[in-house]
Amino acid sequence: MKSIAPILLSSLSLLTTTCAQSTPLSRAETALDVLQSWYNTSTGIWDTCGWWNGANCMTVLADLALIDDSSDSVQETAREVFNNTYYIGPKSNPLPFGELEPNSPATPSATASSRVVSSTAAAATPTDEAYEVGWKWIDGSYDDDGWWALAWIAAYDLTKEQKYLDVAIGIYEHLNSTKKASCGNTGIYSDITNVYVNAVTNELFLSIAAHLANRAPNKERYRQDAENLWNWFSTAGFINDKGTINDGLTNDCKNNGQTEWTYNQGIVLGALVELHTANKNKAYLTSAFHIAKAAIKTFTNSTSNVIQESCDPDSCDANSTQFKGIFIRNLAALNAVAPEETYEKVIKASAESIWRHDRDLENDELGEAWTGPVNLVDASTHSSAMDALVAAVGL
Numbered sequence: 001m002k003s004i005a006p007i008l009l010s011s012l013s014l015l016t017t018t019c020a021q022s023t024p025l026s027r028a029e030t031a032l033d034v035l036q037s038w039y040n041t042s043t044g045i046w047d048t049c050g051w052w053n054g055a056n057c058m059t060v061l062a063d064l065a066l067i068d069d070s071s072d073s074v075q076e077t078a079r080e081v082f083n084n085t086y087y088i089g090p091k092s093n094p095l096p097f098g099e100l101e102p103n104s105p106a107t108p109s110a111t112a113s114s115r116v117v118s119s120t121a122a123a124a125t126p127t128d129e130a131y132e133v134g135w136k137w138i139d140g141s142y143d144d145d146g147w148w149a150l151a152w153i154a155a156y157d158l159t160k161e162q163k164y165l166d167v168a169i170g171i172y173e174h175l176n177s178t179k180k181a182s183c184g185n186t187g188i189y190s191d192i193t194n195v196y197v198n199a200v201t202n203e204l205f206l207s208i209a210a211h212l213a214n215r216a217p218n219k220e221r222y223r224q225d226a227e228n229l230w231n232w233f234s235t236a237g238f239i240n241d242k243g244t245i246n247d248g249l250t251n252d253c254k255n256n257g258q259t260e261w262t263y264n265q266g267i268v269l270g271a272l273v274e275l276h277t278a279n280k281n282k283a284y285l286t287s288a289f290h291i292a293k294a295a296i297k298t299f300t301n302s303t304s305n306v307i308q309e310s311c312d313p314d315s316c317d318a319n320s321t322q323f324k325g326i327f328i329r330n331l332a333a334l335n336a337v338a339p340e341e342t343y344e345k346v347i348k349a350s351a352e353s354i355w356r357h358d359r360d361l362e363n364d365e366l367g368e369a370w371t372g373p374v375n376l377v378d379a380s381t382h383s384s385a386m387d388a389l390v391a392a393v394g395l
Contacts, residue, residue: 024392027355028064029074031386034364035061036077038379044089048378051094051139053322055147057383058085062154063329064390082155082164090136133163134170140192142178145171146204153211169216172208176225183253186232190248198248199238203267206230210274223278230275233268234287243294261320262309265295266327269334276337285338292334295327296346305349306370307388313369314376321368321380324350325387332391344395351392354385 022030035057038046045054058081065078090096137148149171156164179194181187187202189195209226213219237255238245245265247258272288275281299307307324309316316323328350335343350370357372359365366385367374 025068028389028393030364031366031389032064032074035382035386039081041084043092044085045092046379049380050318051092052144052147053380055151056322057379058151059154060383060387060390062158065158067393078158093139095139133166134174137167137171138174142175142188142191143201143204145175146208149208165215168208172212175205183249184232184236186228196248199245199264202233203271206233207267207271210271210278213278214274226275243290244298259310260298261323262299262307262327263323265291266330270330273333273337288334292331296342300346304371305345306353307346307350308371316368318380322384325384328391329387332394347391347395350388354388358385
């Protein structure tokens with residue numbers, strides 16, 4: 001019988017060499033190559049994942065391109081995807097907004113646009129052009145809409161093309177025109193049914209306003225919106241006694257005690273970073289620090305420092321497979337302006353564990369459970385894990 005020991009040793013040597021030679025940047029670039037194998041130019045989004053997940057695929061692509069500015073390949077890929085998705089993506093909208101409201105026009109009119117006003121500041125009506133562009137990305141699930149707004153802001157940050165920022169402005173103005181939530185009359189409901197006041201939708205609403213406060217015309221108006229939204233959110237009951245954020249509020253406007261998801265801890269970090277940039281108030285970074293600290297305590301263990309979701313390793317659905325990457329992405333944004341050794345440890349540990357334990361060695365696809373082994377793999381799990389790889393590049 002032929003001994004297999006030399007073969008095993010040879011394979012181990014090759015694996016060790018490969019790991020030793022790889023860098024955070026080369027790993028992220030490899031992950032991008034794999035992610036793009038799912039991109040469908042005829043639909044404008046990524047096969048094997050959902051509509052809102054596609055927005056996060058686009059965001060991680062933009063984040064890598066912002067860091068990897070010397071790679072012609074990465075830069076070209078990002079710009080080609082943004083342009084194609086801008087024109088083709090709306091056809092993949094699962095429920096275009098005009099089909100959701102029987103009394104609404106299929107496309108916004110000047111009258112519809114004129115109804116959009118700030119709930120928290122006397123402000124000029126947005127342009128019909130931006131509102132119409134944003135309208136194409138609305139599907140009646142307001143968190144979906146928010147993800148696309150942030151994705152187009154990321155595309156704008158890379159390219160400085162105004163058409164991308166206009167999409168985000170249009171989406172925000174639409175969200176701002178929806179019925180205000182009964183809990184405080186400041187936030188918004190989760191969707192067109194106007195029933196549930198959840199955390200993710202309002203964190204996204206806040207984050208978009210804060211981002212626009214640093215990019216859009218009429219910055220002061222968006223800054224005031226963001227400040228008022230945070231003042232409401234931080235006291236409305238979403239944040240529990242541990243300092244983490246639950247899923248939403250009850251009908252009588254109290255914390256509902258439902259699942260603490262990683263992404264609900266993350267979105268708000270990015271929002272507070274942008275709000276601090278807009279008004280230089282360090283109190284926002286202090287709030288972000290406390291939420292990040294509580295989240296790390298909740299979602300890591302002391303031995304690995306790797307982020308884990310409550311549904312890991314094999315119970316996450318097509319939505320929750322995306323969550324951990326969103327947390328890491330926003331933790332990295334916080335670390336960039338207010339560095340903490342703990343943040344870096346979590347980012348590095350998560351990225352390293354993904355590469356060593358949650359990667360298919362045959363095709364470099366990245367799975368759902370960052371501690372391994374590789375199980376569920378699709379564009380959502382891969383792009384989420386890629387968020388951690390990109391975050392590690394920025395350290």
